[in-house]
Amino acid sequence: MSIPPPPQALLRLTKKVISLLGNGTNRYIFWQLPLCNITSNPYGGSAGTYGLINCIAIQNGAISAVVWFYLPPSGQGVLLGIKNTQYPITTIGPYYSWLYVGTSGKLYTSDIYYVATPFTLTPGWHMAVVEEWASSTSGPYYVALYLDGQYIGQTSLTTLPLLFGRYANYPYNYIGVGFTGGVTDANQTWFFFNGVIAYVALYNRVLTSRDIYDIYQGNRVTSGLVAEFIGDNYDPSSGAWVDDVNGYIANLVSQNAAEVIDYITTEFTGGINYELLAQKIAEKITSKPISISNPLLNQYGNINIDINTYGSNLKNWFKVLSNASITSNGSTNNYYAGPYKNFLVTIYVGSVSGTSPSLTVYFNAYDPNSSQSIQMASATLTSAGGTYIYVHDFPGNQFNISWAVGGTSPSFGSVFITVYESW
Numbered sequence: 001m002s003i004p005p006p007p008q009a010l011l012r013l014t015k016k017v018i019s020l021l022g023n024g025t026n027r028y029i030f031w032q033l034p035l036c037n038i039t040s041n042p043y044g045g046s047a048g049t050y051g052l053i054n055c056i057a058i059q060n061g062a063i064s065a066v067v068w069f070y071l072p073p074s075g076q077g078v079l080l081g082i083k084n085t086q087y088p089i090t091t092i093g094p095y096y097s098w099l100y101v102g103t104s105g106k107l108y109t110s111d112i113y114y115v116a117t118p119f120t121l122t123p124g125w126h127m128a129v130v131e132e133w134a135s136s137t138s139g140p141y142y143v144a145l146y147l148d149g150q151y152i153g154q155t156s157l158t159t160l161p162l163l164f165g166r167y168a169n170y171p172y173n174y175i176g177v178g179f180t181g182g183v184t185d186a187n188q189t190w191f192f193f194n195g196v197i198a199y200v201a202l203y204n205r206v207l208t209s210r211d212i213y214d215i216y217q218g219n220r221v222t223s224g225l226v227a228e229f230i231g232d233n234y235d236p237s238s239g240a241w242v243d244d245v246n247g248y249i250a251n252l253v254s255q256n257a258a259e260v261i262d263y264i265t266t267e268f269t270g271g272i273n274y275e276l277l278a279q280k281i282a283e284k285i286t287s288k289p290i291s292i293s294n295p296l297l298n299q300y301g302n303i304n305i306d307i308n309t310y311g312s313n314l315k316n317w318f319k320v321l322s323n324a325s326i327t328s329n330g331s332t333n334n335y336y337a338g339p340y341k342n343f344l345v346t347i348y349v350g351s352v353s354g355t356s357p358s359l360t361v362y363f364n365a366y367d368p369n370s371s372q373s374i375q376m377a378s379a380t381l382t383s384a385g386g387t388y389i390y391v392h393d394f395p396g397n398q399f400n401i402s403w404a405v406g407g408t409s410p411s412f413g414s415v416f417i418t419v420y421e422s423w
Helices: 008-014 052-060 209-216 274-284 295-300 307-313
Strands: 028-032 035-038 048-051 062-071 077-083 095-101 107-110 114-116 124-134 141-147 150-157 172-175 196-203 225-230 240-242 249-255 314-326 342-367 372-381 385-391 398-422
Touching: 008 124, 008 196, 008 372, 035 052, 048 052, 048 172, 052 062, 052 077, 052 172, 052 196, 052 225, 062 077, 062 095, 095 124, 107 124, 107 141, 114 141, 114 150, 124 209, 372 385, 372 398
Parallel strands: none
Antiparallel strands: 028 172, 028 249, 035 048, 062 124, 062 196, 077 095, 077 172, 095 107, 107 114, 124 141, 141 150, 196 225, 240 249, 314 398, 342 372, 342 385, 342 398
8 A cells, every 4th residue: 555645734743754554455453452440430331341442431521532544545444443342253242433434435433323424535644533421420422523623523312322331341442443243334344444544642531623623733732631642653572552641552463464564663772871971062062163073082082971881872973064154044965864763963053143143953854755854853053152952762764954044144154063873
C-alpha cells in the first residue's frame, strides 16, 4: 500500500517522521489495549476486568477518542473495537464496534445505537472523534461523532449502553479490529481495518467542539488526556506499541505475517549525560567561535572533559556553518542521522547588527516520504555570543538545520553551527 504524505497537523501532533505501522491485503496489524479491574460498577453494569476504553468511561462517566487514519481506496474496517472474548473467537457474544468504516465507506460509531456519516468517506487522511458519556449513574446516555473537525451527529438513550457494562464486562479493547456479527454495513465477522492508523488519543471527558477543531489543526490538547498511542512507537524487541503519556503498553498482535512499514528502530538511551555536557559547552562558547578541526580537543580540551571516556560516545559530528554571514532565512541540506538518537547543536554568533535583530535556529526532522521538515527544537540569539540546542530521542533518519531572522536590516557575522550526535 502506498501511503501519501500525512497532513502537517498530524505531524505536529505526533512529533514524528511518518514511519507508520500499516495494514494491507491479508496483512493486518492490530493492538489489544491495557486492562483494569472494575470492582463496583456505579452504572449498574457488570463488574470485573475491562479494557482501557471501558475503564475510562466507567471510572469517569465519559470518554472521547481521537483517531487519525489513512483510508485507502475501498477502505473499510474497525478502528476501535470491543468484545468480551478474545480474537480469534467468533462466537457471537457481547461486543460492539465502537468506531468503524463500513463496507459502504461510511463512518460509524456503534454501541446499542449508532451514528453514521450520511456520505461515503473519500480516500485519504481523516480524523474521527467519538464521544460517549452519562449525564448521571442512571442515565440518560449520549454518543456523538465528528469527522475532520466537523460535527456529524448525536443520539441518546435511557438504556444502559454496552460501553458502561451492559450484558458483560469487556476485557478486549482493540485498535484496528473488531467483531461485527449482526452489525450494520460490516462483514459479520472479525473486521480488520485495511488502512493505516497513525494516532489515537483517549480522554476522560467530553471534548468540546473547540477542542476537536484545535486537535484537527495539530494542536495537542492535554486536559483530560489519559493515553496517547502513536503509530511508529513499535519496539520490535518487545513486540509492543508503547504509549507516550502514562506508560500504557498496547500489545501488538499480528495475523498472516503482519507487515510493519518503516518502523523506527529502538532508540538508544544509555551512555553519556549529554544534557549536562551541553550546558558545559554552552558556557564555553559564549565568548569565542567553535573550531571544529578537532572537535574533541578544541571543543572540550579546557573544560576538564575526559576525552578517553567521552570520545567513544560522540559518534558523529556535522559542520553545518563555519564563519558564515546570515542576513535572511535559510536552511541546510539534509543529513543522515546514525542510530544514535541524542543531538547537541552548538551555535555561536560573533557579531550582530540591525534594529532589534534576532536569529532563531531550528533542529528539524526531515521526512523524505512527504518532503516535509518537522521542527523539533530551537534556540534564539539577539546578541553576539553562544547557545545550544539539545535534542533527545530523535525519531527520524534525517535531519536539517534552518534559521529565521527578525528585526530591521539584521545581520549576523562569524556564525558557527555544529551538530554532535551521541548515544
